[in-house]
Amino acid sequence: MTPLAALAQSVPPESTQQAVGYPSLFLLVVLGSLVPVVPTGALVSSAAAVAFHHSSPFALLLVFAVAALAAFLGDVGLYWLGRRGTTSPGGSRWLARLRARAAPERLARAQDGLREHGVLVLVLSRLVPAGRIPVMLACLLSAMPLRRFVRGDLPACLAWAAAYQLIGLLSGSLFGEPWQGVLLAIALTLLISGAPALRRRLRRNGTDGGSPR
Numbered sequence: 770m771t772p773l774a775a776l777a778q779s780v781p782p783e784s785t786q787q788a789v790g791y792p793s794l795f796l797l798v799v800l801g802s803l804v805p806v807v808p809t810g811a812l813v814s815s816a817a818a819v820a821f822h823h824s825s826p827f828a829l830l831l832v833f834a835v836a837a838l839a840a841f842l843g844d845v846g847l848y849w850l851g852r853r854g855t856t857s858p859g860g861s862r863w864l865a866r867l868r869a870r871a872a873p874e875r876l877a878r879a880q881d882g883l884r885e886h887g888v889l890v891l892v893l894s895r896l897v898p899a900g901r902i903p904v905m906l907a908c909l910l911s912a913m914p915l916r917r918f919v920r921g922d923l924p925a926c927l928a929w930a931a932a933y934q935l936i937g938l939l940s941g942s943l944f945g946e947p948w949q950g951v952l953l954a955i956a957l958t959l960l961i962s963g964a965p966a967l968r969r970r971l972r973r974n975g976t977d978g979g980s981p982r
Contacts, residue, residue: 810933814954814958891904
């Protein structure tokens with residue numbers, strides 16, 4: 770038996786993948802929403818790329834539902850902890866972490882957008898790479914009630930899950946093997962998430978290079 774054949778036989782059946790995969794996706798997306806270091810977009814795209822090859826007609830729908838629900842619960846939990854940080858010493862560390870992850874210029878733009886467009890900025894924040902935390906912090910600093918935040922965050926999470934699932938769906942459809950689609954989905958999502966930082970670095974380098982010495 771060749772190594773590839775042995776590897777193919779070692780892959781768990783589809784029912785086992787689903788039984789383990791959906792709870793894992795849910796927990797990881799919730800964790801990534803609370804602690805913004807987990808690449809949740811890559812997780813959703815990878816799960817969608819694998820689900821594309823499943824025989825179940827509901828696999829992609831389940832990925833979408835699990836991802837959107839987990840993102841929503843994580844966002845609401847983080848916002849609740851951030852609001853505690855504005856009123857109690859015990860919650861201040863969560864607010865401090867949000868402040869540390871929001872560049873001052875991005876926070877200023879988020880605050881301006883929130884004043885001009887209201888909850889619409891919150892809806893779009895999850896679709897903009899690195900846009901979620903500055904907008905959430907702007908909502909906290911403006912003392913937005915939790916109920917109003919929930920109304921804006923729900924469509925934001927639905928749009929976010931749909932966008933990253935589409936990346937996974939396209940990646941999975943290009944290859945015959947799920948792992949190939951997963952690799953492409955991860956590469957695309959990391960490229961999208963890293964684009965703002967790369968653009969800022971190029972802008973700084975251009976500014977430094979053009980400054981007089």
